[in-house]
Amino acid sequence: MRIDKHPVLEEFEKGEVVEFTFDGKNMFGYEGEPIVAALQASGVKVHRHTTKTGEPRGVFCAIGRCTDCVMVVNGKPNVRTCVTPLEKGMQIETQYGIGTKE
């Protein structure tokens, strides 16, 4: 969920509204914001499942250090979505192990 109005921060600088897909579903976000912001705003919290046990992982550090938030972006796996800006038409997929679901 987005913060509509903040008592201290007057506005958050955001780019244009753009469309992207998450696991094939259409969603909207602001261009240039980290992918996680757009996903979180749409209620997506699970970013990947681990290789061995398939456990879910989501945002943990939000500054690019823990790699818990990596996803498959435009076909490329292991993209840290907390530090990667959203672009128009991006295809974002949940990562299973080191790739997408078979």
Added chain:
Amino acid sequence: MMKRYDLIVIGAGPAGLSAAIQAAKNGVKVAVFDENKSPGGQLFKQIHKFFGSKEHKAKVRGFRIGQELLKEAEQTGVMVHLNAIVMGLYNNKEIMVNENDQTNHYKADSIIIATGARENMIPFEGWTLPGVMGAGAAQTMMNLHGVKPGSKVLMVGSGNVGLVVSYQLLQAGVEVVAIIDAAPRVGGYGVHASKVTRTGVPLYLSHTIVKAEGTETVSGAVIAQVNSSFQKIEGTEKHLDVDTICIAVGLSPMSKLLKMAGCKMEEAAGDIPGVDENNQTSLEGVFIAGDVAKIEEASSAMITGRISGISAGRYLGYIDDEVAGNDISKLKNSLAQLHKGMFSPENKGRIDIEETDEGYKTSESLLKKGYIDDNEILSFPGVPKKKVVGIHPVIECVQNIPCNPCQDACKNGCIKVGEIITKLPAVDPDMNCIGCGLCVALCPGQAIFLVDDDYSDDYATVTLPYEFLPYPKAGTKGIALSREGKRVCEAEVLYCRTNTAMDHTALLTIKVPKEMSMKARFFTAKEAL
């Protein structure tokens, strides 16, 4: 060809930027490297007003200090490399940097490391579930990206980070279900605790997190009481309905690069680099500043950054010894002011402080419950003991922390802290308060209230600092909450004032029954209940 600079600074947080600016002002050719896409480190997430005195930029919000630093960096010609992760530091003062998936090398004659800190984690059952995150992550999501990290949060840790982030969650419109801490005492400043407690957030001390519930994402949390050796007491488990768990259990210096270069640590296996009095490490010409040197606050990071900037300038021959020595000693005085009082480095972790510096008995309930108890409040110098006619400030600032904006805020001289900024503010009993409320708005701890017991025969007014939206309109009926966050009486909003000088801290004036003027400290509108 390898690019060369006089000085390379690693990390563009408050420490690194201050270091770079200070050196550049003296003619040093400086480049700063930071892994993020924008500079500022933690500063842009800090939306509250800073403590300290004017020279420490007290009462200015963190992100505004960040904006000032960036402007200064630009004006002094500091070169900033962004999206640049420094992967290696070699002892010939060469760095290896990953920029856009390319590896570049740079070399300098002096290096300042200001890489800051990372958040500590505690493992518990379910801690890897989506919805469990660092408090810093929550702060980044809401204050930088404008997105709520969840809707119902459990905060683990009652240090300043846990308390401040909890308050910021409330400001973002997120419910904070509880704050817990394994220690039997609140870790952070009492004023930070008080401003969340009075909104009704429960604080569970001597409690730990047992597990995060849920299969795909967090759907709840289990907490339990711990004994004095921090062992869980069986049978005390309690379920909390939350979808997010934030961890704020301390920070550790990010000193990996220093270790890599062979710098001596204070303790052989530790994270804290050893330094001399000018912030130079065991490697000649390699200096450190900010949280990587010692976990403190942004205000001290800026000072240690400037000290290192001067030290590097001197090392490089741009600043002569005497000038550098003088400047450094001035900065050290400024730092020493922040290093006094109850939370000073030498008092860290002490639990036996029974009196303030002035000899007042410390507030036990502030430490054990997160608010000042009714029967303690009158003993402090900011709270008038006798009846004052008309409007007057009541200052509920009872711990020796380095902060004095209240003193300058009052143009009528009603409030006195004195030279030593950790002294408790005292209110002059024969004051001439005009009710302007600037002290209320400018107190970074939000610990000042205006009380008028003579509003009418039956009613008194209380003016409190208010940083939540929407601002209640005049005439709004609601409930006043006590310091403890309990509903104590009906209240009606008389007015809600703001102006530029107050910088988004509104003054909310409520009307309460006369006998409640020393109890009512927060307001909730009826429709919000």
